[in-house]
Amino acid sequence: MYEINVRNDHPALYFAADELKKYLRMMLPEVGDIPVGRGEGGFRVGLLDERSDDDTVFIETGETGGEILGSNPGAALIAVYRYLRLCGCRWLFPGEDGEWIPVLDALPPVSYRRTADHRYRGQCNEGAESQRAMLETIDFSPKLALNSYMLEFDVPFYYYDTYYSHALNSCRAPEPVSMRTVKQWKRQCETEIARRGLRFHDMGHGWTAEPLGLDSRQGWRAAESAELPEELRPFVAEINGRRELYGGVALNTNICFSNAEGRRRIAEYVAGYAQNHQNVSFLHIWLADANRNHCECALCREKRVSDWYVILLNEIDEALTARGLPTRIVIIEYYETNWAPLTEQLKNPGRFTLLFAPLGRSYLEGYDVQADPSAMQPYDLNRAAPPRELKACFAHLAEWKKRFPGDAFAYEYHFWRSQYRDFSGLSHARAIYNDIRHLKAHGLSGIIEDGSQRSFFPTGFCYYVYGETLFDASVSFDSLVEDYFSHAFGADWKQVVQYLEGIGERMPVKYFSGCMSADPSRGMMYNPAMAETLRTVPEWVDAFRPVIQAHLGQEMRASDVSWRLLLAHADLVSGFALAAAKAADGEDASMDFRALRDEFSGREVYMERYYDHFLFWVSWYDLYPRVAVRQSTEAPA
Numbered sequence: 001m002y003e004i005n006v007r008n009d010h011p012a013l014y015f016a017a018d019e020l021k022k023y024l025r026m027m028l029p030e031v032g033d034i035p036v037g038r039g040e041g042g043f044r045v046g047l048l049d050e051r052s053d054d055d056t057v058f059i060e061t062g063e064t065g066g067e068i069l070g071s072n073p074g075a076a077l078i079a080v081y082r083y084l085r086l087c088g089c090r091w092l093f094p095g096e097d098g099e100w101i102p103v104l105d106a107l108p109p110v111s112y113r114r115t116a117d118h119r120y121r122g123q124c125n126e127g128a129e130s131q132r133a134m135l136e137t138i139d140f141s142p143k144l145a146l147n148s149y150m151l152e153f154d155v156p157f158y159y160y161d162t163y164y165s166h167a168l169n170s171c172r173a174p175e176p177v178s179m180r181t182v183k184q185w186k187r188q189c190e191t192e193i194a195r196r197g198l199r200f201h202d203m204g205h206g207w208t209a210e211p212l213g214l215d216s217r218q219g220w221r222a223a224e225s226a227e228l229p230e231e232l233r234p235f236v237a238e239i240n241g242r243r244e245l246y247g248g249v250a251l252n253t254n255i256c257f258s259n260a261e262g263r264r265r266i267a268e269y270v271a272g273y274a275q276n277h278q279n280v281s282f283l284h285i286w287l288a289d290a291n292r293n294h295c296e297c298a299l300c301r302e303k304r305v306s307d308w309y310v311i312l313l314n315e316i317d318e319a320l321t322a323r324g325l326p327t328r329i330v331i332i333e334y335y336e337t338n339w340a341p342l343t344e345q346l347k348n349p350g351r352f353t354l355l356f357a358p359l360g361r362s363y364l365e366g367y368d369v370q371a372d373p374s375a376m377q378p379y380d381l382n383r384a385a386p387p388r389e390l391k392a393c394f395a396h397l398a399e400w401k402k403r404f405p406g407d408a409f410a411y412e413y414h415f416w417r418s419q420y421r422d423f424s425g426l427s428h429a430r431a432i433y434n435d436i437r438h439l440k441a442h443g444l445s446g447i448i449e450d451g452s453q454r455s456f457f458p459t460g461f462c463y464y465v466y467g468e469t470l471f472d473a474s475v476s477f478d479s480l481v482e483d484y485f486s487h488a489f490g491a492d493w494k495q496v497v498q499y500l501e502g503i504g505e506r507m508p509v510k511y512f513s514g515c516m517s518a519d520p521s522r523g524m525m526y527n528p529a530m531a532e533t534l535r536t537v538p539e540w541v542d543a544f545r546p547v548i549q550a551h552l553g554q555e556m557r558a559s560d561v562s563w564r565l566l567l568a569h570a571d572l573v574s575g576f577a578l579a580a581a582k583a584a585d586g587e588d589a590s591m592d593f594r595a596l597r598d599e600f601s602g603r604e605v606y607m608e609r610y611y612d613h614f615l616f617w618v619s620w621y622d623l624y625p626r627v628a629v630r631q632s633t634e635a636p637a
Contacts, residue, residue, distance in 0.1 A: 002031060005039045007046025012073035012197030016080045017045045020068070021086050024463060026101045043068060045076060055116040055147055059069075059083045067233040073602060074147050074197030078116075078471075081143045086110045090487045091143040092558050093460035094136035094453075095611040097610060100487045117473040118439060120131050120409040120446030122148025122201065124157055126416060127452030128163035128614035131185045136609070137453040138192045141211030144467025148200035149193050150284070150448055153272075154210070157182045158219025168617045171601040190279060199281040201330065201448060203273075205251055205289045211269030212236070212262060214250040220289070222248035235262040237295035239382070257308035258299035263315055271319035282353065284330040285316065291335045292382040303343065304379060310344035316349045330355050331547035332411070333400055335386050338361045339379040340399040354408035355399060356444060358393040360386060363418040365514055367438035371395040394442050401443055407505035410444050415451020419462060419617035421512040423573050426481075426497070431460045433477050436469045446470060448518050456610035458500075458569035459488060459562065488499040490554065492547070496566065499544045503573055506537045512580075522586055526625045531584035539551045539569045568607055574599060583624055590626035597627075 002024065004017045013587055014036070021034045042065040056071040057079035067297055069084050070076030081091075087107060090100040094142055122141065125134065129214055134459035138149055152159075160182045164173035183285045193200045209216035213237045214224075223245065228236065234245045237254040246253040255262050269297035286307065294305050303311075313331060320327050333340075334357040346352055371394035387393045401408065414432050439446065440550060447470065464484045469474055514524040548567045554560040579592035597617050604613040620627035 002028075002034045003039070003042030004034060004036045005042055005044050007044050009049075009070075010197075011075045011195060013045055013047070013371055015024075015195050015197075016068075016073075016077040019077065020045060020080045020084070023101060024091060024107075026622065027084075027087060027089070027104045028107070029103060029311055041065060045069070045080060046225050047072070047076060053567065054119055055145075056300065057114055059086070059110050059112040059113070061107070061111075063107050064206065068112075072197065074142065075110060075116075075200070077142050078145050078147065079628040082112065082145070084109055084376065086112060087425075090483075090558075091140060092464065092484065093456040093610060094133070094140040095555075096586075097561045097609075098140070098456075098558055100209070100556055114472065115147065116471050117251070118409075118470045119407070120148055120199075120438070120445035120448060121146045121467070121470040122150060122199070122447075122453070123415070123449045123451060123453075124150035124152055124201070124204075124411070125157065125159055125453065126152075126450050126615075127454065127612045128167065129156075129159045129453055130163045130608070131160070132187070133163075133453040133609065134189050135192055135537050136197070138189060138198070141467075142196050144464065145471035146198075146467050148199040148201055148281075148448060149189075150204075151186055151189060152204045153206055153217070153219075154186075154203065155179055155183050156186060156216050156219050158221070160185065162614055166598065167614045168553065168603040169604060170598045171612055172605065183633065186421040194279055200279060201284060202280040204284045204286045206237045206268060207266055207285055208253060208255045208288045209250040211266040214245075214249040214253065215452075219251060220249060233257055235265075237293060238297045238300075239293060239295070240276045244290070245288055246293045249290075252288050254288040254290075254294050254296060256295045256300060257294070257298065257303075257305070257312065263312050266312065267319040270316050271323055271325065274320060274325050275323055278325075278327075280327065280418065282328045282330050284332065284355070285313065286332045286334065291386060294336055296381060296382065303382065304339055304341060305381070306341040307344040308337055309337055310341045310346060311353065314344075314347050317346075317351055318503065320351070321348070327351070328353060331404075332357055333397065334411075336381075338386055338393070339384075340396065341405050346404060349404060349406050352404070352406060354404055354406065355411050356397050356408060357411040357443075358387070358390065361390055361393060361413075362513065362515075363414070363421070363428070364510060364515065365390055366431055367435040369394065371398050371442070373398075397442060400447065403432055409446045409448065410439065411450060412447045413450050414462070414466070415449050415455040417615070418513075418536065419455055420453070420616050420619045422509045422574070423462055423507045423512075424500040425459055426500055426580045427504055427509050429465045429480075430477060431467050432462055433465050433480070437467070437473055440473075452612040452615050454608065454610055454612040454615075456565075457607065458565045458610075459484070460610075461485070461488075488559060489551070490556075490559055492551065495544075495547060499540075499547075502540050503537065504531055506540060507573065507577055507580075512623070523583060525565065525580060525583040526586050527584045528586070531581040534577045534581035534584060538574040545570060565607060565610055568603060568611075572596070575599070586628070593620075593624070593627045 017036045052071040055075040059071045068079045070079045088102040092098045165174040206216045210258045330356045331352045366402045369390045372391035373395045375392035489496045518527045551563045575596040579589045582589035
């Protein structure tokens with residue numbers, strides 16, 4: 001009765017057809033096999049006549065077939081998932097446990113066409129990552145209409161090693177992984193990205209190290225021997241009259257930009273990498289990942305860091321052109337490169353895309369603010385602090401766009417530390433929603449998120465809001481709340497929302513962002529008045545526990561997992577609120593936080609697909625250093 005035919009010859013289209021077959025059979029479990037071929041009948045999966053890198057989906061189907069098309073192969077896969085979504089399917093979090101698939105008597109007719117509101121929609125690896133989590137989030141991405149995936153570093157050893165060494169987990173023995181294994185896993189991820197027609201963003205930091213003979217594969221950890229070989233000393237930045245590894249960390253060490261041979265080596269290295277990795281859609285060329293550490297030699301002082309950066313980028317462009325490579329390059333506005341170039345201009349701007357990376361911004365304010373040039377600090381090499389207020393960040397962006405009018409998008413950190421400041425998940429979801437809704441006002445065409453692949457505790461609502469709003473910025477926040485929570489928790493979903501709102505009121509984001517200290521000299525969590533409120537959290541949680549218990553064992557697996565995660569979350573927020581109350585009173589809460597960390601060390605293995613134990617606990621280090629003993633240096637980007 002049913003058949004699926006692929007209209008155009010591309011691997012991602014065959015994958016899309018197979019996905020359509022799988023979910024049709026799940027929705028219609030007695031329908032029998034559904035053949036996939038190249039004919040003209042049934043469901044026809046393929047490309048629109050008008051091809052574009054912008055994702056347009058077109059669906060026109062009846063009960064037994066019709067057209068499901070996209071403007072490019074990845075868009076066609078998104079079109080398949082949009083069709084399935086309109087038939088009632090939902091993907092609440094990664095993996096089969098996150099699938100909410102209805103059983104239907106018949107397929108509904110669907111007529112739908114939409115071009116995604118933002119061109120760049122994706123995430124970048126971060127946190128403590130397992131290979132299972134990586135593969136499942138790659139698979140999850142197009143189901144939420146995301147079209148991009150970034151893998152930072154040629155060998156992202158730091159992120160994998162943090163998970164497999166089980167940093168900050170007192171109950172799990174380390175499981176060492178090798179550099180070779182991690183590189184093989186990255187290649188596996190790249191293959192799965194390509195299979196889905198996702199745009200592959202690659203690299204980022206590291207270009208100021210490897211091309212010059214420095215090893216940055218240990219990430220932000222200081223080398224055991226930080227001695228810099230004499231032959232490499234002329235290539236690294238001179239700071240306070242010395243040329244050495246910055247803090248002993250190759251990844252954080254910038255170059256002497258005025259050294260033409262050093263720039264030549266980097267340009268040729270980038271071109272060689274691009275030639276050997278032509279599966280890369282966007283190659284990110286970032287500088288070292290540290291602040292106020294650029295070269296102070298007499299020649300380098302003659303130009304702004306961004307002017308030297310543009311000189312290097314033009315030399316990279318020349319090296320790529322010489323090899324006939326069309327590689328797209330992403331340049332970053334970050335740390336010292338927030339200050340736009342004054343004298344230099346990109347010679348081939350069509351090759352480049354600008355990345356706006358407001359590291360250090362507060363998530364208590366949003367993208368609805370206006371750029372304010374008066375908030376910008378004057379440029380002062382290695383002395384001016386990067387902007388933190390968004391009005392200053394956007395003023396810097398506006399200056400960059402005067403010099404570079406091309407495409408630009410944001411590199412954001414909603415799913416890094418800031419997500420853990422909101423124990424309800426609702427305030428942070430609204431912040432994400434509001435930021436996305438104001439992207440275009442600042443000339444930004446989307447976001448790639450630096451964040452954990454395990455950002456789904458206690459729910460996946462924040463991530464759901466992220467994907468859905470980037471695709472369709474007209475969607476209302478209230479409709480997203482109802483859509484997600486009604487599928488995750490069933491008929492009593494409003495009780496769950498009310499319960500989480502109550503947690504948010506008693507554990508305010510502003511307090512857990514370090515903005516309510518009554519005396520910062522006594523600690524960022526010191527606030528005796530707040531202690532009274534925090535001690536009401538266990539009572540609120542305990543009053544709702546019977547509701548959670550009564551809803552365990554749901555028929556829909558995704559709903560059952562959602563309720564079970566809420567039960568574990570109840571224990572975490574109760575324990576954390578009581579420990580925070582002691583800190584708010586000015587008492588030493590170290591042992592309380594440590595006991596809770598140890599308890600969830602034992603629980604992590606049961607819910608690690610959703611809860612990033614390492615990133616959660618290390619995220620509190622700056623606010624209350626004794627929350628956790630930092631076993632690994634946390635990556636800033």
